[in-house]
Amino acid sequence: MVKQLLGQRFFRLLSECSQRKVSASELTEAIEELATHVADFSINEQDYSVLLRYFSFGLHRLKSYRVWFEQEKNALSASN
Template sequence: MITQLSEQRFFRLLSECSPKEFAVNDFTAALQELANHLADISINEQDYVVLLRYFSFGLNRLKSYRSQFEQGEKCLVLSD
C-alpha cells in the first residue's frame, strides 16, 4: 500500500531533479489524484494502525521534499 502512495504522480513530479517546468494544471491534477487516492484508502481500510502508518509515510515524504526545496537542492518552476 505504501508503494502505491509513493507511485502517485504528485510525488513523481516533486521528485524530479531537473528544473523542468510543470504546468500548474499538471500539479493541480496530480494533487487531485492524490486526494482521491487518500480518500479511497481512508474509506476502504478498516485498520487504523495501517492508516496511521500510511499517512505518516506520506507526511514524512512531503516534509523531506519541503526541506530539499528550502535548501535549494531542488528547483521547481511552475508555468501556466
Template structure:
C-alpha cells in the first residue's frame, strides 16, 4: 500500500527535484493525479485505520522533503 503511494508521480518528482528542474505544470499534474488516487483509495477503503496510516505516511513524506529543501536552500544562501 505505501509502496504504491511512493510510486505516485508527485513523490517521484519531489525526489528528483534536486537532480533536475521540474516545471510548475508537472507538479500541478502530479498533484491532480495524487488527489484522484487518494479520493479513489478513500472511497474503496472501508478501514479508517488504514486510511489514517496512508494519509499520515504521505504527510510525513511531504514534511521530510520540505525539511530537505529548506536545508538545501539555507546551504545555498550561506554560499552567496
C-alpha cells in the first residue's frame, strides 16, 4: 500500500526537485496521475481504516516535503 503511493510519479518528482528542474507540465501530469490513483484506490477499498492510513501517509509525506522545501529556501536566502 505505502509502496504504491511512494511509487507514484508525483512523489518521485518531489524527491528529484533538488537534483533537476521539474517543469510545471510534468508536475501537473503527475498530480493528475496521483488523483486518478487515489480515486481508483478509494473506489476499490472498502475498509475505511485502510483508506485513512493511506491518506494520512500521503499527507504526512507532503508535509515533510513542504518542510524540506522551506528549509532549502531559507538556506538559499541566508546564503545570498
